[in-house]
Each structure stands twice: as structure tokens, then as C-alpha cells.
Amino acid sequence: MKAEKRKDARVPSYAKAVLVDGQVPGYIRDLSLSGCQVAFLQPPRVGVGDVLTVQVIAEHDPSILPFHIRLRVRRLIEDPPWHSVGAQIERHVDAAEEQAFEKLVSYYSGAGQ
Amino acid sequence: MAPTESLQMDGKQSRTIRLSVDPHADFRAVIQKLESIVIPPVKVNQEHIRFAVLELLNNSIRAHREKQEPRDILLDLTISDGKLVVSIRDFGGGFDTGSLPYDLDADLSRLDLHSAEFEDYQRRNGFKRFGMGIYVAKKTFDEFRLVFLDETDRPMRWTAGRTVGTLITLSVGTRTGSEPVEADGES
Numbered sequence: 001m002k003a004e005k006r007k008d009a010r011v012p013s014y015a016k017a018v019l020v021d022g023q024v025p026g027y028i029r030d031l032s033l034s035g036c037q038v039a040f041l042q043p044p045r046v047g048v049g050d051v052l053t054v055q056v057i058a059e060h061d062p063s064i065l066p067f068h069i070r071l072r073v074r075r076l077i078e079d080p081p082w083h084s085v086g087a088q089i090e091r092h093v094d095a096a097e098e099q100a101f102e103k104l105v106s107y108y109s110g111a112g113q
Numbered sequence: 114m115a116p117t118e119s120l121q122m123d124g125k126q127s128r129t130i131r132l133s134v135d136p137h138a139d140f141r142a143v144i145q146k147l148e149s150i151v152i153p154p155v156k157v158n159q160e161h162i163r164f165a166v167l168e169l170l171n172n173s174i175r176a177h178r179e180k181q182e183p184r185d186i187l188l189d190l191t192i193s194d195g196k197l198v199v200s201i202r203d204f205g206g207g208f209d210t211g212s213l214p215y216d217l218d219a220d221l222s223r224l225d226l227h228s229a230e231f232e233d234y235q236r237r238n239g240f241k242r243f244g245m246g247i248y249v250a251k252k253t254f255d256e257f258r259l260v261f262l263d264e265t266d267r268p269m270r271w272t273a274g275r276t277v278g279t280l281i282t283l284s285v286g287t288r289t290g291s292e293p294v295e296a297d298g299e300s
Contacts, residue, residue, distance in 0.1 A: 023232065025240065041248070042227060059241055060139075080252075081253065108144075
């Protein structure tokens with residue numbers, strides 16, 4: 001078993017995420033307050049160290065309206081059919097986006113029903 | 114039962130597991146239930162298997178909610194003849210395959226996910242639907258079969274108002290000891 005090296009443990013999630021540059025659809029498959037993994041079916045044109053912006057659509061918690069987050073790419077993972085990006089949260093642009101992301105993390109960290 | 118021939122949930126081993134998914138269930142509970150099932154090694158990354166199933170369940174849940182259909186969605190997982198077989202049976206009324214942004218029988222290797230059809234579909238649905246659930250399932254599993262069912266569970270061509278639901282069956286080979294192990298993805 002690999003030791004968890006991340007600052008915060010990730011939890012499984014299911015939220016749609018659209019890479020703003022190019023409107024590339026993807027999915028946030030795990031997340032924590034400090035980062036997330038976004039999986040795309042098309043290779044995103046990004047490299048390690050780049051900052052990308054994604055629009056997050058959290059369809060399972062209607063109280064979370066679509067919002068943007070900025071992510072710094074830490075890892076690119078090629079695992080067909082997926083092209084995934086392991087990323088850290090770059091600073092939030094405003095408090096509303098920060099709150100929306102925290103709410104999303106809180107939603108998926110919850111015990112469920 | 115050898116670990117390669119069984120599934121495991123709640124500490125119990127079995128060749129078959131059935132989950133009844135309430136269409137109004139909290140989706141987190143669905144994710145957690147799927148995560149709790151121990152699947153024997155298969156030819157592809159197990160995280161991708163779970164995600165493909167989740168994506169199809171999400172489509173079924175949405176269809177049930179839109180149709181106000183209270184019946185549960187049935188998810189069956191079976192280990193049989195060296196395969197993991199997954200079936201998802203819903204009562205969501207089926208759908209017009211012509212409304213998808215691609216032909217279901219198309220050669221997936223030639224499919225352009227950036228085509229105008231995909232982009233139009235996604236924009237039209239406010240990016241709440243990507244039109245990729247079946248595509249993901251077909252890319253993940255070795256075999257894929259979709260049939261629409263009438264009220265007596267007989268296969269039928271999709272007909273608005275008459276089709277009761279959809280049965281999707283997927284399978285992928287389990288992995289024997291001699292086959293290479295794929296690394297599980299990690300971000």
C-alpha cells in the first residue's frame with residue numbers, strides 16, 4: 001500500500017468539469033481541499049506546472065451553482081481511455097469560488113445518506 | 114471460492130451481487146456503495162470500471178427522476194466464465210439513440226470527441242450532459258450490449274411512450290496470474 005503523501009486525503013467524487021480553454025469536457029474523480037484529479041477523454045493541451053481553469057458543474061448538489069477553479073498541474077496520467085491531470089488548487093480568485101469548492105469537497109466528504 | 118472468481122461486499126464473498134439503486138438516493142451513497150465492492154483483478158484499471166458504471170447509473174438516475182419513475186434501478190455484477198459481467202436495468206423509458214451526438218454503432222477509434230455534434234450536444238445541455246456515458250462504457254469494457262425493453266421485459270425498438278426501460282450489459286475478462294498488471298491511476 002502506498003503511503004498518502006498528500007496534504008489532504010482525497011475522496012472519490014463525481015462532478016463534471018469543463019476545461020475552459022477549448023471547452024474540453026472532463027470529470028473530477030477525486031478531490032480534497034488542496035487538489036483534485038480531473039479526467040479527460042481527449043488529451044488536454046497542458047503541461048506540468050501550467051495553471052488551468054475549469055468550470056465545475058456539480059449536478060448532484062443543486063445548491064452549488066457552476067463555478068470556476070484554477071488548478072496547477074502537478075502530474076499528467078495517461079491511462080487509456082483517460083488522460084488525467086493531478087492538480088493542486090491555485091489560489092481562488094474570489095470568496096464565492098472558494099466557498100463553492102469547499103462546499104463541493106464537503107459534499108463528497110460527507111457520509112452520504 | 115478463489116478470489117479471482119468472486120466479488121466481495123460487506124465481508125461476504127459471492128459470484129453475484131445485486132444493488133437496487135433508489136433513483137432519489139443521495140449520489141454519494143451510490144459512489145460509496147460501488148467503492149465498497151471488491152472486484153477481482155480484471156484486464157483494465159478497476160477505477161475505470163467503477164467510473165464507467167457510475168456514469169451509466171447517473172444517466173439512469175436522471176432518466177428516472179425526469180420521468181418520476183419510482184422503481185429502483187437494478188445493478189448486477191457477476192463473475193462468470195472468466196469475465197466480470199455488469200448489467201444495469203432501468204425503467205427510465207429508454208431514449209432516442211438518434212439524439213446522441215454520435216452513431217452508437219460507430220467505430221469509436223474514428224470518433225471525434227471535439228466534433229460539432231458533440232459540442233452542440235454539450236452546449237445545448239448546459240454541459241450537464243456530455244453524451245459520453247455509453248462511449249466511456251464501450252471504451253472500458255470488452256463487450257457492450259444495449260436493449261430497450263417493453264412492459265413485459267421483451268426487447269423492442271425504442272418508441273417514445275412505449276419503451277419502459279433500458280438494459281445495458283457489459284463484460285470484461287478477469288485477469289489471470291500470467292497477465293501483466295496495469296498500474297492503477299493516481300493523481
